[in-house]
Amino acid sequence: MALGADATRRRLSQTASSWVDRHFRWLLVSPAVVLILALTIFPLGYAIWVAFVTYDFNIPGHAWRGIDNFKEVVTDPNARKAIATTAWLATAAVAIELVIGLLLALAMVRPFRGRRWLIPIFLLPLFMSPVIVGQFWALLLTEPFGPTNWLLGAISGSDVNIRWTTQTPWAYFSILLADAWQWTPFMFVILLAGLSAIPDDLYSAADLDGARPRQAFFFVTLPLLLPVMLVAVAFRVIDAAKIFDVIYVLTKGGPGTDTYTASYYLYEQGFQLFHLGRGTAGAWMFMILLSVVSYWLVRRLLKPVEA
């Protein structure tokens, strides 16, 4: 008897251990699966539902609305304006970052004294939270305490009274300034890597072939840098289209709705006006729009890389 019980126990523990052996990998991945389900799949599914119902903190109940939430966003002139603003702000910001980043990279590609220290300093803005970046540009620019107007006044010799964050062309300028300050280093560091990868011998060969420095730039540097440049631009455009933090801190979308971007508009719909249903519907549309644009960008821009 005792022997039999022992054997049963052994057999049981064997089956248990072989079950664990066979399913151990699933046990290992299960926390991650649960986390993804809880934090991504469920909210995503929930958000689909929210987009089709009344989900408003001021209105009780969640009545089914069909595609009305979507209709309201599409017909809202503010939403259309926000999309346009987003498009041109993102384009302008990336263009500025590309040009300055390229110039910096060209200046820094050859070794010189102090380069080792300069490059990390250039990269610092990259590691800052956009909210902080927005905040310190606000401190620098906003009248009456920001030193910018005073400094410009001292230079020009007359009073300068620019309302950097609340006056129309200047509000755009401030946003671009803050964004470019933070993200130019991104362009810089990627383009620097791209430039460093071009072998010196190619420049020697171009020189012997009769190319002047300007021609070497257009016939050797640019074509060889193009793939890297396009990747950097694609990344930045997708990222810049989602700009929110700097605007939230600097202009709060103002003056009026002039600096409403897509993200800021959706934030206002959802969390200022509490039209969560409408905001979610807008967010879905924006996500799809951005996916289409990104897909096109990646396909279109990366084509020369494959060719």
Added chain:
Amino acid sequence: MAQVTIEHLGKTFSEGTEAVRDLSLEIGDGELVVLVGPSGCGKTTTLRMVAGLEETTSGTITIGDRVVNHLPPRERDIAMVFQNYALYPHKTVYENLAFPLKLRRLSKPEIDDRVRRSARLLGLEDLLGRKPRQLSGGQRQRVAMGRAIVREPQAFLMDEPLSNLDAKLRTQMRAEIHRLQRELQATTIYVTHDQVEAMTLGDRVALLRKGELQQMATPQELYDKPTNVFVAGFIGSPAMNFVGAELGRRDGHLEVTFGQQSLRLHESEARPGLEAYIGRRCVLGIRPEHLEDAALESGAPADRRFRGKVEVREGLGSEVVVHFQVEAPPTLTEDVRELALDVDAAALADLEREQQLHETVFVGRFGASTKAAEGDAVEVVAEHGALHFFDAESGRRISL
């Protein structure tokens, strides 16, 4: 094509390294001169100075009748083939060849004509539409040559153009470069560290060491009459054997003694200059191809034989390379040390160990039927004219 003259050329890098010192060379119109030497001898630096890619510290470079020292590369009218080819990766073969012509603002039909002519010369006609990365190593090499040829420049500069190819292809491309150079009558400066390339390609060869010219001569003269131990050891493969020796006279004949063994000098080797070295130490050099297993040369006189112990036997089919130990101290002059170091740091360590043991390892290229086996004693014959003598102090050849 034009003549290239280098006079008293010097180069000191900003951190103080002297790469080239007082170098004077003349490359005749249509001549191919090879600059050869171990790494760090200044050959590539010299070439880059001629190209204008490196500034000269002193001296003048003349191409044709123009002093070009202060001209940028693009105004020197020379073409260069780089070690890694330096083809434009984003351009097709056609565009690579056309690029220098386009920069010279030649007309489209003229460019097309020249590109196609060069392509035909190099067998590149079918590859004109491809990008460099779709080409094999040998094809890239040809495109690089084509880009040089298409411009019809005053001179060609080639910086180790074959070193990225495997051995077989290298032999083939070497012949190709030879053919092209003869056909185009192109003034060419060719840099390599490979002495076989230097010997086979060069009308004349300039051997450099630590930025200084050691000898400039035809390949045959370099082989027959090396000006010093360094040149003697660098040219030839396997390298010349060196051993510390002493000259003496017996029965009215000059003889050379190393360790306990002596060889009588043949008339072709006995120069009057050697008289001054009687009773003094010198360096004896013998090329491996001038040594033979005595068993295969029964008629060889006894006074041209010496003994050793076989260490390694390498059969090559057509011949057998035998490494054998001789009881005599090896020479460890500065030249020999540097030659060994150019092979490997371990080679130098071996030499130093041999010196402590008073043993010198000789290499001989024996006939295929030799029976010399590892561990055996072997008797070796030195052919007539095989013995080279160098000053033990300066390493210079004892001539006249």
